[in-house]
Amino acid sequence: xxxxxxxxxxxxxxxxxxxxxxxxxxxxxxxxxxxxxxxxxxxxxxxxxxxxxxxxxxxxxxxxxxxxxxxxxxxxxxxxxxxxxxxxxxxxxxxxxxxxxxxxxxxxxxxxxxxxxxxxxxxxxxxxxxxxxxxxxxxxxxxxxxxxxxxxxxxxxxxxxxxxxxxxxxxxxxxxxxxxxxxxxxxxxxxxxxxxxxxxxxxxxxxxxxxxxxxxxxxxxxxxxxxxxxxxxxxxxxxxxxxxxxxxxxxxxxxxxxxxxxxxxxxxxxxxxxxxxxxxxxxxxxxxxxxxxxxxxxxxxxxxxxxxxxxxxxxxxxxxxxxxxxxxxxxxxxxxxxxxxxxxxxxxxxxxxxxxxxxxxxxxxxxx
Amino acid sequence: xxxxxxxxxxxxxxxxxxxxxxxxxxxxxxxxxxxxxxxxxxxxxxxxxxxxxxxxxxxxxxxxxxxxxxxxxxxxxxxxxxxxxxxxxxxxxxxxxxxxxxxxxxxxxxxxxxxxxxxxxxxxxxxxxxxxxxxxxxxxxxxxxxxxxxxxxxxxxxxxxxxxxxxxxxxxxxxxxxxxxxxxxxxxxxxxxxxxxxxxxxxxxxxxxxxxxxxxxxxxxxxxxxxxxxxxxxxxxxxxxxxxxxxxxxx
Numbered sequence: 202x203x204x205x206x207x208x209x210x211x212x213x214x215x216x217x218x219x220x221x222x223x224x225x226x227x228x229x230x231x232x233x234x235x236x237x238x239x240x241x242x243x244x245x246x247x248x249x250x251x252x253x254x255x256x257x258x259x260x261x262x263x264x265x266x267x268x269x270x271x272x273x274x275x276x277x278x279x280x281x282x283x284x285x286x287x288x289x290x291x292x293x294x295x296x297x298x299x300x301x302x303x304x305x306x307x308x309x310x311x312x313x314x315x316x317x318x319x320x321x322x323x324x325x326x327x328x329x330x331x332x333x334x335x336x337x338x339x340x341x342x343x344x345x346x347x348x349x350x351x352x353x354x355x356x357x358x359x360x361x362x363x364x365x366x367x368x369x370x371x372x373x374x375x376x377x378x379x380x381x382x383x384x385x386x387x388x389x390x391x392x393x394x395x396x397x398x399x400x401x402x403x404x405x406x407x408x409x410x411x412x413x414x415x416x417x418x419x420x421x422x423x424x425x426x427x428x429x430x431x432x433x434x435x436x437x438x439x440x441x442x443x444x445x446x447x448x449x450x451x452x453x454x455x456x457x458x459x460x461x462x463x464x465x466x467x468x469x470x471x472x473x474x475x476x477x478x479x480x481x482x483x484x485x486x487x488x489x490x491x492x493x494x495x496x497x498x499x500x501x502x503x504x505x506x507x508x509x510x511x512x513x514x515x516x517x518x519x520x521x522x523x524x525x526x527x528x529x530x531x532x533x534x535x536x537x538x539x540x541x542x543x544x545x546x547x548x549x550x551x552x553x554x555x556x557x558x559x560x561x562x563x564x565x566x567x568x569x
Numbered sequence: 570x571x572x573x574x575x576x577x578x579x580x581x582x583x584x585x586x587x588x589x590x591x592x593x594x595x596x597x598x599x600x601x602x603x604x605x606x607x608x609x610x611x612x613x614x615x616x617x618x619x620x621x622x623x624x625x626x627x628x629x630x631x632x633x634x635x636x637x638x639x640x641x642x643x644x645x646x647x648x649x650x651x652x653x654x655x656x657x658x659x660x661x662x663x664x665x666x667x668x669x670x671x672x673x674x675x676x677x678x679x680x681x682x683x684x685x686x687x688x689x690x691x692x693x694x695x696x697x698x699x700x701x702x703x704x705x706x707x708x709x710x711x712x713x714x715x716x717x718x719x720x721x722x723x724x725x726x727x728x729x730x731x732x733x734x735x736x737x738x739x740x741x742x743x744x745x746x747x748x749x750x751x752x753x754x755x756x757x758x759x760x761x762x763x764x765x766x767x768x769x770x771x772x773x774x775x776x777x778x779x780x781x782x783x784x785x786x787x788x789x790x791x792x793x794x795x796x797x798x799x800x801x802x803x804x805x806x807x808x809x810x811x812x813x814x815x816x817x818x819x820x
Contacts, residue, residue: 210675210694390683393672397680400669400714407629407663408733409655409685465671529675529698529710 211528212388220522231373235366243369247437249478250372251430252458254379256474258426259455261383264465265392266419267399269321271452272328273427275312275335278446279305280428281435282339285353289344294355295367298436302429309424313417320402329449336447350442353435368436375433379426380471386422387467387525395419396465427451450492457499463509467523472511581640582607582768583628583659583737588637590623590792597623598634599792605737610759610769612779612800615789616812621772622664624789625739628770629661630654641737655685660735664742664772666722670715674706674725677714678732685733697732703758704728720751727758738762740771744778752778776804788812 235243255277263269284301288294312331319327340347356364386392395415397405406412435441454477462473480498484491506513514520581604590598598620605611613621626632628639630651638647646654651661660681669677678697682688688696701707704724709717714725723743730738744755752775759782763769773779779800780786786803788796790812796803803809 206695206698208694208698390689393676393680394684396672396676397669400671401667403631403651404663404667404669405680406651407631407655407661407667408681408729409652409687410680411652411684526673527676527679528673529694529707531707531710 208529208531211530212524212526214521214524216520217522217524228377232370235369240362240365243365244437245478245482247365247369247372247433249474250369250376251433251437252454252478253471253474254372254376254426254430254433255451255455256458256462256470256477257376257380257383258423258430259452260459260462260464260466260470261387261419261426262423263456264459264470265387265399266395266416267321267402268317268416268420268423269325270328270423271325271449271456272330272332273423273455274447274449274451275328275332276305276309276424276427277431277434277451278332278339278443279308279335280431281441281446282342282345282443283428284432284435285344285351285441288353288355294353294359294436295371297353297355298371298432299429301432301435302425305428305431306421306425309421309428310417312424313420317413317416317420332447332449332452336443339447340443345441345443348442348444350440350445352440356436356439364436368433371436372433375429379429382422384467384523384525386418391415391418392525399465453495457495459509460499460502461509463512463515464507466509466511466515467525468515468521469509469511473509476510581605582609582642583770584640585624585628585634586638586640588624588627588634588639590620590627590632591635597792598627600637601789601792601794603628603787603794605768605770607736607768608763608766609785610763610771610783611785611787612776612783613770613772613787613789614774614776614779614803614809615795618791619789619812620792621789622741625661625741625770625772629659629739631661652684655733655735656687658734658736659739660685660730660733660737661739662723662726662730662741662743664745666719666726668714668717668722668725668729670713672714673711674701674714674717674721674728675710677725677729681729681732682734685735688734696734700728700731703731703761705754719746723747731762735767737768737770740769740773742772742774744773744775756781780804 234246259273280302282301283304284298287297287300292300316324316327316331339345345351359367394405394410397408397410398412398415402412431446458473458477459470460473461476462471463469480495484494502509508516583605585601585603588598588601589596601620601624603624613624615621623632627634630649630653634647638645640646641654641657641659646657669680675697678700679693682693682696686693686696698707701710704727706721706724706728709721717725727740727743744752747755756778759769759771763782771779771783783800785798786800787794788803788806788809795808795812796806
């Protein structure tokens with residue numbers, strides 16, 4: 202930070218430092234949860250972590266890189282399927298779950314070569330086709346018994362209490378790890394580059410962005426993350442049925458969480474994931490009406506609160522807890538050096554010695 | 570008129586050599602040869618549909634020409650895409666502004682500085698602040714670009730291109746629709762850039778604005794260069810007047 206040059210680019214705020222400390226404290230408590238809390242709470246938290254992974258991955262894909270995929274269940278299912286394969290060939294359970302996700306992540310590379318040639322709507326539909334194809338091909342594997350499915354028998358060898366704790370810890374580490382990776386990527390050079398691609402691919406190219414490489418990085422990451430969520434789900438449910446794992450509902454959940462929380466914000470999908478988890482916890486028993494409610498809520502958000510809950514809060518109040526963006530603050534009106542003949546008139550908002558915090562005067566909120 | 574096809578490849582900083590651009594049956598560029606010398610500012614004028622923007626797209630790498638070649642600093646860059654050319658030092662603005670709407674004005678420039686300019690950290694920030702200051706956009710630096718009005722969107726096109734620290738700047742009608750005062754500001758800004766040694770190609774309909782900055786004027790019509798030389802000479806050229814007034818039926 203070089204205040205002597207008349208400006209400072211702010212990335213962390215006091216709020217973000219405070220909330221990071223709070224997040225670490227929360228993490229310590231969460232890490233000890235299997236020792237502290239009742240079994241059903243631990244199971245619920247494991248489910249929540251898996252939802253959060255899915256939500257954050259879909260947001261990275263659609264909210265930041267502009268890759269609106271309705272076929273992410275492909276990787277959710279493939280992660281679980283490959284884990285079953287690895288387990289069948291004698292690899293012990295938890296390494297098999299991780300390797301399953303890695304294998305699905307690797308498979309996403311050739312898939313990306315085809316899919317990333319497509320733009321917007323074509324990409325969305327293409328991904329759905331990929332998911333259906335993956336579903337059909339997996340169901341052909343004799344190991345899976347068609348739609349009847351198969352169990353990851355090796356999981357039964359572990360006592361239910363141990364399994365609960367291992368699942369929980371693996372889900373926690375996976376979620377925190379993936380959140381950290383996404384955060385680091387988005388804060389770095391790639392984050393700005395993929396957002397530029399999202400907003401205007403040709404213009405991004407014109408300022409030097411490697412469009413395909415940027416998209417591919419996010420695509421691979423999201424594929425791996427969704428696959429890891431799938432193999433973790435297998436760890437908690439033991440059984441694998443193609444129809445369940447390759448169901449479109451997984452992507453519907455992801456879209457719901459991200460839309461409600463705030464597309465293209467870092468914090469939003471986390472909020473959306475928690476909200477989705479609570480809704481499911483409270484109303485999940487009501488069957489069809491629960492799904493109707495979810496769909497209606499998603500439509501309401503898309504129409505009336507397109508930036509989601511967090512996006513709206515962020516815009517109204519200028520709050521950023523974990524900032525991936527940049528905020529420029531000017532300190533002097535005699536800036537800039539070297540502006541020459543075209544030096545700007547002194548801006549009314551930039552007074553000598555006074556930090557003109559632009560973020561305190563947010564632009565008018567657009568809800569259209 | 571000059572024999573434009575004879576322009577030498579090694580003489581210029583940015584050269585389009587016998588460029589043809591066809592879209593299906595439509596020929597938009599029909600053997601255009603164009604040379605931009607280092608530190609030169611060239612204006613391109615011509616009636617609508619003359620192929621000006623297409624030529625700019627070919628030079629910037631947005632289009633791969635159907636035939637012909639593009640050279641930058643003597644090297645053949647015909648197969649390079651727009652991103653590669655930008656990283657080499659060719660930046661452009663778009664006729665219809667194309668901001669990254671979901672990002673702030675500052676972030677728009679930062680993408681350009683970190684990818685096209687290859688800068689990082691404080692140097693990238695400094696470059697963005699300089700570009701925004703020059704384009705009088707510092708006061709909107711933290712606004713999301715989609716909330717900007719047309720004037721600021723046009724300024725952002727220029728600021729973002731400058732943030733890539735280019736050697737060559739390709740400007741496509743950044744002066745359209747400006748008031749006289751705004752146009753004067755723009756002329757001053759471009760003159761500052763000239764003073765920094767940038768080579769500039771500027772497409773503009775407002776010729777009286779253009780001639781205050783450029784030392785050479787090129788007039789295009791129907792996919793060809795019909796005049797190329799000192800601005801006064803080109804403006805007075807019979808073929809140019811013909812192209813604008815429209816005596817095209819009588820060769």
